[in-house]
Amino acid sequence: MNFNMLETPILILDADRLAVNAARMLQHCDEKKVFLRPHLKTAKSLEVAKIATNGRMDGITVSTLAEADYFADGGFDDILYAVAITPNKFARVAALGQRTGKSLMLILDSPEMAQAVASSPLNNPVLIEIDCGESRGGLPTDDPALPEIARLLGPQFRGVMTHAGHSYSTDQIDEVQKIAQSEITAAVDAATRLRKLGFGVGIVSVGSTPTVYYGDDFRGISEVRAGIYLFNDLSQYGRNIARYEDLALSVLTTIIGHNRKAGILTVDAGAMALSKDIGANAHLPEARFGWLCDVDTMAHLGLAVDLVHQEHGSVKVSDPALFDRLPIGSLVRVIPNHACLTAAAGYGGFHLTDGRFWPRQDGW
Amino acid sequence: MNFNMLETPILILDADRLAVNAARMLQHCDEKKVFLRPHLKTAKSLEVAKIATNGRMDGITVSTLAEADYFADGGFDDILYAVAITPNKFARVAALGQRTGKSLMLILDSPEMAQAVASSPLNNPVLIEIDCGESRGGLPTDDPALPEIARLLGPQFRGVMTHAGHSYSTDQIDEVQKIAQSEITAAVDAATRLRKLGFGVGIVSVGSTPTVYYGDDFRGISEVRAGIYLFNDLSQYGRNIARYEDLALSVLTTIIGHNRKAGILTVDAGAMALSKDIGANAHLPEARFGWLCDVDTMAHLGLAVDLVHQEHGSVKVSDPALFDRLPIGSLVRVIPNHACLTAAAGYGGFHLTDGRFWPRQDGW
The missing domain is CATH 2.40.37.20 (D-serine dehydratase-like domain)
Structure with a gap:
């Protein structure tokens, strides 16, 4: 490509590097025998999403309802909106379903919101967010509210998800490996606890680029989420x-x-x-x-x-x-x-x- | 306004506070007897621009060609694009003039770019950027290239501009006052030097919100530029x-x-x-x-x-x-x-x- 005389600043994406990065992660997840649900919060692009899923038009993660609308309108199904839902977003969630017929999966971590979803006209599948150590969103594995939320959600309850955002805080690969294992353990423990209480837990979802790459034993995990591996940056480079x-x-x-x-x-x-x-x-x-x-x-x-x-x-x-x-x-x-x-x-x-x-x- | 059930995040602008902030700056500039050329890089909004100019549809500053296009298409004339121009932007600058008939004033600080503009089909007015101490863009007042650039620009040369960006680095008002005066001095000195060499210097432009508010003696200054005063933020609040x-x-x-x-x-x-x-x-x-x-x-x-x-x-x-x-x-x-x-x-x-x-x- 001849860059001369292009007006600046503009964003340049190296298509070859993107293809290699996407293929490497797909192969890694195949080897680990986990489903890859790429997080499109970095790319926010239909074309990138198709490469990330190797042409599969479903099973993606988004961080905004604008992304959810965009990908659903673009033909993607089974979209996970990975930010805790609140009632002021219900109308848009409902509109997406009515307009596109695609499935949008929600997350939440409180009985109040479980009650709000359950008593709303929404029929979306829902995951409970677990806190695996970052202290951002999510409940501890042993929180008493966990079964209460699952009960309130009824048939909308589908499983659990967690995100080890603190995996971005170290450049020591052995530390990343430990965080990856604790992310897996938190999700599996929460799922096991709920299953023992009689809840059907179909989805056990974890991930971040570092923990997906450096997780070892993914038994009990049904799917992983990662996004930045598609592009990378100095933050990923500097942490090896x-x-x-x-x-x-x-x-x-x-x-x-x-x-x-x-x-x-x-x-x-x-x-x-x-x-x-x-x-x-x-x-x-x-x-x-x-x-x-x-x-x-x-x-x-x-x-x-x-x-x-x-x-x-x-x-x-x-x-x-x-x-x-x-x-x-x-x-x-x-x-x-x-x-x-x-x-x-x-x-x-x-x-x-x-x-x-x-x-x-x-x-x- | 009832905010309940509005989807978030969204940006809220307090129309009353905006009106007060805009009126205060207009009055201040009237008292200082300088022309206010509001910088719209923060607002990027036609409606805000009309309030900032008190309905006058000309004399504004922008930081991108997207803003320049937007304001010109929206009816604004005499727009200063306050980022040094380079040849890969000439085509868009020319298109704006042809499409809207509005005047876009450019800035530059090198003989190379003065030559490039002069030998291009562009006929836009141009200011020379002066460095008044921030060490970002601009030439020192005594730089030998100053008259060379004015000569190369020929009839397109209209004056000088400088920006004391370092006025944002202190919360001491007496420091701001000193920086304001050095910003004025740099611009006036450059203008005086060029006038002595026979160049017509119509525009002598300075400004940032702190230096416009705390400048004392604006003699020799034809216009001031400021923008953040329209909205303000914790950065302005924290620096008094x-x-x-x-x-x-x-x-x-x-x-x-x-x-x-x-x-x-x-x-x-x-x-x-x-x-x-x-x-x-x-x-x-x-x-x-x-x-x-x-x-x-x-x-x-x-x-x-x-x-x-x-x-x-x-x-x-x-x-x-x-x-x-x-x-x-x-x-x-x-x-x-x-x-x-x-x-x-x-x-x-x-x-x-x-x-x-x-x-x-x-x-x-």
Whole structure:
């Protein structure tokens, strides 16, 4: 693809790397004998979803009802909306079902919401969210409310799900392995407890990219969820979950200024284009707001976006020769610190390295 | 306005506070005898622009060509695109002029780009960007390239502009006053230097919300630019640039979970809805990712979004009574840490407190 004269900033998706990343995860889940329900919160794209499922038009995870609508309207069935439901979203959930006939599975973690769902006209399947250690959403495995919720849900109760978000907090693979096992244990224990009380638990769902890759024994787990593995970013790279050649997403940006006196090179990718997420820096301090790469080869230029303003990125340059190598008006690509936030920055879609454009569904 | 059952997260704009904020700045600029060219990079809304200009359909600033197109198509003339131009944007700039007949003023800071503009079919007016101390874009006042650029631009050269972005780095008003004066001095010095060399300098443009409010002597300045004053946020509040009652923007969010064991309350406004900007925390550490307020009165609840995940915000709760006060399914409003980033999170527009909806133009 000839990037010259493309207006910037735009989002570039390497179709070959995406295909490799998707195939690797599908093969991994086949080997582990678990169903992969890809999380599309990063991609928010029908075309990416089809690659992630290898053409299967069902069994996906989303993080917003805008995504749920988009994928259901696009033909996907069996969609898990993995954010706890509340009554102000019931009308939209009902409308999706009536309009598309597709199945949207909900999650919740309180008797109040179980009661609200059960007494509403909604007939959606529901999972109970379990907290496996992140202390975000979900109930502890031994919480007395667990069977109460299952009882309140009646036939809408389908199983349990948990997410070890804390697997993103370490770059030690043996730590990830431990967290993966505790995620599995929490879900299986909750399922076992409910089954002993007579509830039918069909779905036992876990996952995050690190824990799916590094979980060992998935017995008792019916399905896994992961998403960022499709694109990867410096956050995954810095924690040894992805290799450099697995980084499929970048932002095409233009050098818009040379401040030779201050040793600053300015690009037109700032806080809006890259986001202000610097989570990767906990394990890769030099990640900053993203790495500058050669526009064609993706070779790292040894430079980062060190500071972001709304539409400006400031790059510290110690070698003045780089000003000549990167003249004003020339292009570079920036590997994002955190792809989920960068991809949702308002681009509207992905420019593929083979010239195609794939739209995405941002917002709510 | 009855917020109950509104789907969340959505962006709420207090129309009364916006009107007060806009009128105050217009009056301030009248008193200082400078032309106000509001920066619409935060609002990105035609309706807000009309309020910011008091109905005048010209003289505004934008940060993207998407905004430029949107405001020109919406009837605004004399638009300043305040990010240095490069050749890959010439085609879109030309198309805007041909389509709308409106004037788009460009900025640049290098002989290379002055040459590129001058030798292109573009006939847009151009300002030279001056660096007044932030070390981002712009040339020092005494840079030898300054007259060279003016010469290369020929009749397209119209003046100089600078932006003291570093005025956002202090909460000391006397410091802001000094930065404001140095911003004015830089612009006036550059203009004076060019005039002595025979160039006609019609426009001498400075500004940021803090420096426009705290600049003293604006002699030699033809116009000022400011934007965040329209909405304000915890960043402005924490640096004493805005009062609590000037905070016009908030995110309506739903309590989606109680984790009583961990002392965590979860809302459906996370990194996507609020952004990961924590710039305010430098001067207001308790700002975190935003303050929780009563949905009707906007009274601060003494709680903040302490941690953000993609679609979840985690709120630390030390008083268990708050779980009862804020049941699952109830609504709160979050005052953003930094309004520019939050407003651009993908909401598509503003829900006004009087029930209206105003769209906005995000992206590029």
